[in-house]
Amino acid sequence: MAVIKKMGIFFTSIFLLSVLFSVVSQFIFHLPYGWNIEATNSMYPLLKPGDLVFILPLMGKPYPHEIVAYKPPFLNFYVVHEVINVTKNGYITKGINNPTPDPWIVKPSWIKGFVPEIFGQPIVIPYVGNLITLIRGTTGYITAFIVLFAIYGISEIVDRKQLNLPARRRNRRKTVDPKILAITFLILSFAAFMILFSPHVIFTDLMWNSVQNAPFISRQFSNNLGAVPPNSMVPVTLSVNYHHFLLKIPLVILHSPSLKLQNYSEENITFLLYTSSQGLHSETVAIEVLPELLPVTVLNFLFSINPILPLVGEGTEISVIISIIVYAVMKKLS
Incomplete structure (x- = not known):
C-alpha cells in the first residue's frame, strides 16, 4: 500500500507540474506548450x-x-x-x-x-477538455463555482451529522442513512451525466476561404474548410456515434444560429453553412447533442445563454430523480 501511495503522489505531482507548465507557457508567454x-x-x-x-x-x-x-x-x-x-x-x-x-x-x-x-x-x-471548455466564460465560471460550493456544503453537512451522532447510536449495528446515500447518489449521478455527455459538446473556430469556381461539395467538419464557393449554403458533415438514450429517449441537437441543420443519423450530422462574400472568413460555432429530458424550447433558451446550461439542467434533473428513488427505496427498507 505504501508503494501505491508513493506512486500516486509521484504521478499527481507530475501532472500538477505539467498543469503549471501549461499555465505559464500559455497565459504568460502565449505559447501552446x-x-x-x-x-x-x-x-x-x-x-x-x-x-x-x-x-x-x-x-x-x-x-x-x-x-x-x-x-x-x-x-x-x-x-x-x-x-x-x-x-x-x-x-x-x-x-x-x-x-x-x-x-x-x-x-x-x-x-x-x-x-x-x-x-x-x-x-x-x-474528454477532459470538454468540461474545461464548458466552464469558460462568466456564466460557466459562476455555474462551476456554485456546483463546487454546493458539493463542499453538502459534504460539510454530512461530516457534521456524523460527528454529532449520539454515542449509543455509534455503538449500534451500522446502518446506512437514506439521506446520506441519496446525497451521495445525487453528486455521483450528476458527475457521471456531465462526464458522459460532455464529449457531445463541440466548440470550434470554423475558417473558410470563399473563392470563385471552388467545388460545391460536402466538407468534413474541421477548423479549416478550405476553399468554398462564395454566397452559398455549403454542407458541412460532422462524424458522430450517437445513439438514443435509455428507454429510447430522442436526442435533441442544439447548434449556433449560423449553422442550419440539414439532416442527421447515428453516424453523421449535416449542417448548412452560409459562405458569405469572397475572402477569408472565420466564425466560432457550438454544437451540443443531448437526450430530450427537458422541453426543446427550454434547452434552446439555456443554450442561447451559455452552452453549459443545458448540460447542467439535464444533469440536475436526472440526478435529483435518481436520488429521490434511492431515498424512497432505502427509507422503505430501513
Missing part, C-alpha cells in the same frame, strides 16, 4: 474532440508524419496537424481525417511545438 484542448475531429481517431493534448517545444526541424502545432499570422489559434511532406519553402500539413491538405505552405517560423508520442500514441487525456 503543455495541455491543449483538441477542438475538432480533423485528427480523428488519433486525436478526438475534447481530448487534452500535450505539446512540447520543437527542437530542430519536424519530420514527415510528426504532429506539429503551428500558428499562421492570419489565424488567432494554433493548428495541430500532421506533417505529410517537406518542400524547399516549408511544410505541407494535413489533418489525418481531412480529405485535403491545409491550403498553405507552413513556414518553419510558424511551428512552435510538437505532440510527443509513446509507442506511436500521442499523450492525451480523453
Whole structure:
C-alpha cells in the first residue's frame, strides 16, 4: 500500500507540474506548450474532440508524419496537424481525417511545438477538455463555482451529522442513512451525466476561404474548410456515434444560429453553412447533442445563454430523480 501511495503522489505531482507548465507557457508567454484542448475531429481517431493534448517545444526541424502545432499570422489559434511532406519553402500539413491538405505552405517560423508520442500514441487525456471548455466564460465560471460550493456544503453537512451522532447510536449495528446515500447518489449521478455527455459538446473556430469556381461539395467538419464557393449554403458533415438514450429517449441537437441543420443519423450530422462574400472568413460555432429530458424550447433558451446550461439542467434533473428513488427505496427498507 505504501508503494501505491508513493506512486500516486509521484504521478499527481507530475501532472500538477505539467498543469503549471501549461499555465505559464500559455497565459504568460502565449505559447501552446503543455495541455491543449483538441477542438475538432480533423485528427480523428488519433486525436478526438475534447481530448487534452500535450505539446512540447520543437527542437530542430519536424519530420514527415510528426504532429506539429503551428500558428499562421492570419489565424488567432494554433493548428495541430500532421506533417505529410517537406518542400524547399516549408511544410505541407494535413489533418489525418481531412480529405485535403491545409491550403498553405507552413513556414518553419510558424511551428512552435510538437505532440510527443509513446509507442506511436500521442499523450492525451480523453474528454477532459470538454468540461474545461464548458466552464469558460462568466456564466460557466459562476455555474462551476456554485456546483463546487454546493458539493463542499453538502459534504460539510454530512461530516457534521456524523460527528454529532449520539454515542449509543455509534455503538449500534451500522446502518446506512437514506439521506446520506441519496446525497451521495445525487453528486455521483450528476458527475457521471456531465462526464458522459460532455464529449457531445463541440466548440470550434470554423475558417473558410470563399473563392470563385471552388467545388460545391460536402466538407468534413474541421477548423479549416478550405476553399468554398462564395454566397452559398455549403454542407458541412460532422462524424458522430450517437445513439438514443435509455428507454429510447430522442436526442435533441442544439447548434449556433449560423449553422442550419440539414439532416442527421447515428453516424453523421449535416449542417448548412452560409459562405458569405469572397475572402477569408472565420466564425466560432457550438454544437451540443443531448437526450430530450427537458422541453426543446427550454434547452434552446439555456443554450442561447451559455452552452453549459443545458448540460447542467439535464444533469440536475436526472440526478435529483435518481436520488429521490434511492431515498424512497432505502427509507422503505430501513
